[in-house]
Amino acid sequence: MADAPRTRRHKEIRRHAWIYAAITPYVIIAIFPIYWMAITALKQDPDLYRMDQFPLWFHLPPTWKNFSYLFYSTNYGAWIVNTMTIAAWVAVITLLIAVPAGYALARLRIPGSENLGIAVFMTYLVPGIILFIPLARVVAMLGLQDTWWALVLVYPTITIPFCTWLLMGFFKTVPMEMEEAARVDGCGYFGALLRIVLPVSIPGILTAVIFAFTLSMQDFLYGLAFVAPGDQKPVTVGVPTELIRGDVYYWGSLMAAALMVGLPVAILYNFFLDRFIQGITGGVGK
Amino acid sequence: MTASSSSSGPDAAGARAAAVSIAVRARPRRWFASQTSRRLAFGYLLLAPAVLYVLLLVGAPFLFSLFLALSDASVADNTASFVGLENFRAAFESDVFYIALRNSIGFTLVAAVFKGLLGTSLAFLLLQPFWGRKFIRGLVVIPFTLPISISVLGWKWMYDSQFSVINWFLSQIGAIGSYGSADWPVWLGEPHLALAACIMVNVWRNFPFSAIVLLAGFTSVPNEILDAARVDGTSFFQRFRHVVVPMIAPILLIGFLFDTVFTLSDLGVVYLLTQGGPANATKILPVLAYQVGIQAGALGRGAAIALFLFPLLLPLMILMLRNLKRREY
Numbered sequence: 001m002a003d004a005p006r007t008r009r010h011k012e013i014r015r016h017a018w019i020y021a022a023i024t025p026y027v028i029i030a031i032f033p034i035y036w037m038a039i040t041a042l043k044q045d046p047d048l049y050r051m052d053q054f055p056l057w058f059h060l061p062p063t064w065k066n067f068s069y070l071f072y073s074t075n076y077g078a079w080i081v082n083t084m085t086i087a088a089w090v091a092v093i094t095l096l097i098a099v100p101a102g103y104a105l106a107r108l109r110i111p112g113s114e115n116l117g118i119a120v121f122m123t124y125l126v127p128g129i130i131l132f133i134p135l136a137r138v139v140a141m142l143g144l145q146d147t148w149w150a151l152v153l154v155y156p157t158i159t160i161p162f163c164t165w166l167l168m169g170f171f172k173t174v175p176m177e178m179e180e181a182a183r184v185d186g187c188g189y190f191g192a193l194l195r196i197v198l199p200v201s202i203p204g205i206l207t208a209v210i211f212a213f214t215l216s217m218q219d220f221l222y223g224l225a226f227v228a229p230g231d232q233k234p235v236t237v238g239v240p241t242e243l244i245r246g247d248v249y250y251w252g253s254l255m256a257a258a259l260m261v262g263l264p265v266a267i268l269y270n271f272f273l274d275r276f277i278q279g280i281t282g283g284v285g286k
Numbered sequence: 287m288t289a290s291s292s293s294s295g296p297d298a299a300g301a302r303a304a305a306v307s308i309a310v311r312a313r314p315r316r317w318f319a320s321q322t323s324r325r326l327a328f329g330y331l332l333l334a335p336a337v338l339y340v341l342l343l344v345g346a347p348f349l350f351s352l353f354l355a356l357s358d359a360s361v362a363d364n365t366a367s368f369v370g371l372e373n374f375r376a377a378f379e380s381d382v383f384y385i386a387l388r389n390s391i392g393f394t395l396v397a398a399v400f401k402g403l404l405g406t407s408l409a410f411l412l413l414q415p416f417w418g419r420k421f422i423r424g425l426v427v428i429p430f431t432l433p434i435s436i437s438v439l440g441w442k443w444m445y446d447s448q449f450s451v452i453n454w455f456l457s458q459i460g461a462i463g464s465y466g467s468a469d470w471p472v473w474l475g476e477p478h479l480a481l482a483a484c485i486m487v488n489v490w491r492n493f494p495f496s497a498i499v500l501l502a503g504f505t506s507v508p509n510e511i512l513d514a515a516r517v518d519g520t521s522f523f524q525r526f527r528h529v530v531v532p533m534i535a536p537i538l539l540i541g542f543l544f545d546t547v548f549t550l551s552d553l554g555v556v557y558l559l560t561q562g563g564p565a566n567a568t569k570i571l572p573v574l575a576y577q578v579g580i581q582a583g584a585l586g587r588g589a590a591i592a593l594f595l596f597p598l599l600l601p602l603m604i605l606m607l608r609n610l611k612r613r614e615y
Contacts (some may be wrong), residue, residue, distance in 0.1 A: 019416045030426045033440045051465040101336035108329035123317045123344045127551030129572040133579045133589045134347035157343045220435040220554040236435045260435035269431035281537045
């Protein structure tokens, strides 16, 4: 009697052992670079620059000096503020433009809305490398070169198409009856959007905000090409371009700087990754 | 689906009204007509900012880049004159351009093979139910979620000429000599190794994406269909080849196209690791376009080089477009 569950249990344990054994190499490949960054950031220099002893652990006590160096002796603090401010502006612009567009495409039965939606989404795929040279001229014409405002202008070209597409899918899932009921009660189209559709779409809108944030953090090209002054750069460009002086790499502080931005963004993005995949594959996996 | 079924609502009602009585026909139709035009006006009003933004900052710059590519525009002087296909001719006549084109294509193909292999095997593993699967999945996708310039910096340190932790591993398992011996490879300093190193970073960064897209595909195949095929006595590979693959083909294609577009046009990895060196071994089109267009200030030349990516990307985009249009709502 007691044998059957036990063998089943054994089988389960064996199965798990196999799966963990098979998946461990992938996990190591995926997170080893992050572990290496972390330990580099926390090591003292005499401990860091030697290869004759086991390098994956501390031989001298860990130190925070690489982190404090960033805030006291570099523009790191300014870059983080820049990045946050840029992301906030991009999120606001994206919402103001993508929410109405997504709603119009999903709900207002505009002729050809299907094709329009696809066209907007396709612009997400026009790579920056084709656009950055003419955009450099646009940025210069508007007098925005050399401030981070240039990025507030160009990042929405990435986020608007994606978020419009995402919100379009989202608005389609809101039941139509609610709006119709509101209109019967004397609400205009705008009133129905404002009072009925938006409140129930908060999760979708929040997702769009997160993407406005994470997608603009994934950029490197625009930041590199449009913003030259050291204190105006976003953190993802400032760290690799400004913290390296000539040929000297201060790896400890570089890794500290990379980790402090990288990890929070990676974790945040992680929670919304499924929405991203759903977005680009058109919700097939829902 | 909701949109199309409800869009027939007013018309159907109108038709019914018309069938019932001809006398009341005119009035409801006018009411619907004005309702429709109000709705459409509102719709276009809401859509206008997005369309304008995209036209002004994607459409216009794209056309502008066509113009730049046909001109001798440079950062130095503001007057640009038309030079015809001169920039394209110059590109075709330079060896660096061919090297960059070849590297771009080779980079993308080789990286795609590895991403496909790693991604597929990982997706099969993550498809199994096991304890802690969500957590493991969260760990494995970190490379994809990390901002690109940040993770490339980490790799640059792992490829360091003296203190490469990769070399330390290799020497631990005996593949190369101990620290200080002459056979420690300088990853970013030797032409073939440098290109391999760049490809490795791209694979590391994007294989989780392949896995997650595949996983989304696999889980979208209804179990009933697989069970039906199993009842019919098919083997695992038959089911995979004839049931799963055709069903997830659209999602696979979109994932693949996405990854290819972003790999082909990515500047970050190579720019931060090697700047295209040593001796142009890792020069790819985006890096060349950046160096010529922005660093050397020859906007026209740079735009022409960047535009060479377009014929490479265009077929992919068209495939994607057809795929999206076929998808059901």
